[in-house]
Amino acid sequence: MAKYSLEFKLKIVQEHLEEKRGINCLAKKYGFNCNTQIRKWIHAYNELGEEGLLRSRKCRNYSVQFKLDAIELYLTTELSYQEVANLLKMNNPPLIANWLKTYRKLGIDGLSKQKGRPPTMSKKKRNEIQPLPSEQSQLDKLEKENRMLKIENAYLKELRRLRLEDEQKMNESRESFTASEDTFD
Known part of the structure; x- marks a missing residue:
């Protein structure tokens, strides 16, 4: 589970944008040690909208x-x-x-x-003749x-x-x- 919910992030971003609250003020109000995280959320929201605040649940493979x-x-x-x-x-x-x-x-x-564990071999490949290790x-x-x-x-x-x-x-x-x-x- 994500540390911060989408609703919480949106609440902070909206508070900054609509009520013109400063980032340092928001960090202090919500108990953040520094304002970096809030700054990232605001920047992501400004660039990508709500999607920028969502935690990506799918593993993307980039070429x-x-x-x-x-x-x-x-x-x-x-x-x-x-x-x-x-x-x-x-x-x-x-x-x-x-x-x-x-x-x-x-x-x-x-x-x-390639990262991670290699895929398991399919049954079809197990029946095929495997080349020698060399x-x-x-x-x-x-x-x-x-x-x-x-x-x-x-x-x-x-x-x-x-x-x-x-x-x-x-x-x-x-x-x-x-x-x-x-x-x-």
């Missing part, structure tokens, strides 16, 4: 590309984790911080690693390498596309500059 986009957005802008999470419609900003930490430590491999590890290694090459390929394609766009913009600006020089001659 590696989504994680990379979130990290890139955080690193290339001066947005906080909270603001990036709001832009991406997530209500768990620390998740972005964890992705960044993992990415810095393990690279893309860390972002693609063959299986080699197969896993090749699949991982294939996945990494696909990610790298997608990254390089996007980088190339962006570079070509920049070059095209530069050529257009040169042409317009040259055309403006010709009119002065």
